[in-house]
Amino acid sequence: MDTQEKPHILLIDGMALLFRSFFATSAMGHYFPNAEGTPTNGVQGFARHTMTATSLFKPSHLAVCWDMSAHTFRNDLFDGYKVNRPEPAPELVPQFDMARSVSELIGWKNYGILGMEADDLIGSMVTIWDGKADITIVTGDKDLLQLLRPGVRIAFMKKGYNVYDIYTYERFVEEYGISPQQFIDTKAFTGDTSDGYPGVKGIGPKTALKLIKEYGSVQGVIEALHELTPAMRKKIEEDMDMLHLSRKLAEIHCEIDMNDPIEELTIPLYDDKVRELMEREGYSMITRQAKSLSL
Template sequence: MENLLIVDGMALLFRHFYATAMHQQYMRNSAGTPTNGVQGFIRHVATAVRDTEADHVIIAWDMGAVTFRNEISDAYKAHRQAPPEEMNPQFAHVQQVSQELGFHNIGVRNYEADDVIGTIAKQLEGDYRIKIISGDKDLLQLLDDRIEVWLIKKGFSEYNIYDEARFQAEYGLNPAQLIDVKAFMGDTADGYPGVKGIGEKTAIKLIQQYGDVENVISHHHELPKGQQTKIKTSYDDLVMSLKLAAIHTEVPLNYEEIMQSMPYVADTVHMCEVCDMHELKVARNYLMKL
């Protein structure tokens, strides 16, 4: 069975932008445009193709700040600060370079990259071993016997690698139950509240005991009075958070096009030519050493 690598493109771009921006190393080209995030992205994906022994590569992208989740809640990700001005030109640049390097890029308006990743992974897992690279732990809800999630840990090659067995051993839950846990505990980074006063440990215990949010609510009379009160007070937020925590796995996609476009064979000479064209010297030098 062949290996399919699915990469969260924005996660890599942001990570490598900030890794060098903190030292004011923006790696500007001759036009003065910063390229540090783009160069880090190239280096990371090239290393990941090698480390995962990928036969196919898909890069998933966010396509704007507004998605269907903003229709569920105006507060969803609304508090996030605008990116630094040095990053703005790199959003379009990285996707252009990614395409020229031969990676298959997919982004769908009104959906997040996580939704695209989840849809492809669940649709194609019967035919491929799938490895997902991201920094987002929400993707752990996708784990099963043919899907791994490699959470970025350090540099270009250190990951926290999760498969279904590791997740079950650590959490005492099935991966899909992470959605119910997140519904109770909320997510301040994404801007949804969950149940005020219920944190991760309590949320995990509730789902371990009752299985899902609906069953917790059905058995609320068995809970301590304090938990009953918290759930009753935050009931609407709980229902909303359950919707927001779930990765949507039915994004409309053209699978015939995907299957035709995702095969990938690393060509260092071509990749270096692309880097030369875009004045990406640091990335080029790295590729020559891979």
């Protein structure tokens, strides 16, 4: 492929868009049930969000990545991983499969692997296409900051369907003063309350960032324990096992074989066929969005 024709791949964190869309409308009691009475608010919001992102970021190709189950390889590493998360609302549960099904009906390329998180699929895509494509990731998950590099940007959902907080490699380095890869090492110290792993007790984001700026990595900090204050040294020594485990849990796995030809990621036309299909399934919000984008 000619370098001037470098593709621009939009990677969608499917579950992040589904959850966000569900809560945005369910908070007002809007579930948009279909003919069978099944709520569709999350599904329709997910599709509308993805369609809007294609018109906003103008990618040449697209893939949607999904979490396939609650249990992943990280649960095998640590029993407490994500166990403190509440059960999804009953109105959301049937929409997990529906969202993937709608995504396939529209014609988007979908990825989901049992035992892996969407983050790992996105990370693997970034690794495979590094330098060969420009990549925009749409998500709400700050963990993905570690994937930033030249040619990759992350669009964090902020408001509605079209307001994003966009991070580039350059912006991250300027704001944090470390490389995106070193972001993993800061999370090893802070842990992640939403994912349920604690890191080192008593070390927050500011201290973690200071340590990594000074010593470069978890290993660098451990090798320089003698230089730290006795109180800091004690905290790290007492939570040493969890520090190493937290680093493993924080790192996105980027080695899944997802090397499909670029043609498989081509964005479908939002034409009459797609609109009729969505209308027949009772997804009027998606139909309207498809219509507005195909004019």
